[in-house]
Amino acid sequence: MVVESLTAVPLQLGGLLGSQLGQLLLVLVAIAVVILVGRLVLKIAWRLVTIAAVIIGALLLLSFFGLSPF
Template sequence: MVLTPLLLVILQAGGLLATPLGQLLAVIVGIAIVVLVGRVVLKVAWRLVTIAAIVVGALLLLSFFGINVI
């Protein structure tokens, strides 16, 4: 099996996680990834909530005028 230079660098960097600072860095990077993914998910969720509020509000206004859609 031939190891590429990139793979060798990754394997050698594994020793960095043996130190407390290396472990702390890994945890901080993991939290950063979770936050970034969470921001994307929340952005989509806010759009869905906004659309739902507009639709329900429109249906409520229509029901005030006697037009029952549902």
Template sequence: MSSQLVSAAALVPLQLGGLLSEPLGQALAVIVAIAVIVVVGRIVLKIAWRLVTIAAVVVGALLLLSFFGISVL
């Protein structure tokens, strides 16, 4: 059963190959590619913001400690 699904999935690009030869099909492919890039970018930026926030808190805490004469590093 799963081998039939794999072979059917392999034939889908061949069946839809004509769609990408038309301008609207190419536009759809470009829009889908941009959507994938945006979704991946949002995930990466979400992680980056968390890392920047954590770094700012840690550096701020170290700065406060240095004001009170406590040397951590």
């Protein structure tokens, strides 16, 4: 019973998404999803860049004092 009602939802929304306002809403929702995913990816990227900058800075300081790890 529940599966049948879930499969009928796209058919019921077909008329709503067929109009220009429905398509505009669909585009705006798609843009919102892209922005949210992008924010998560950028948050991870900023952390990786910050960690890399700290490690490179520490290695640079060590090399100034003649303690090269390589």
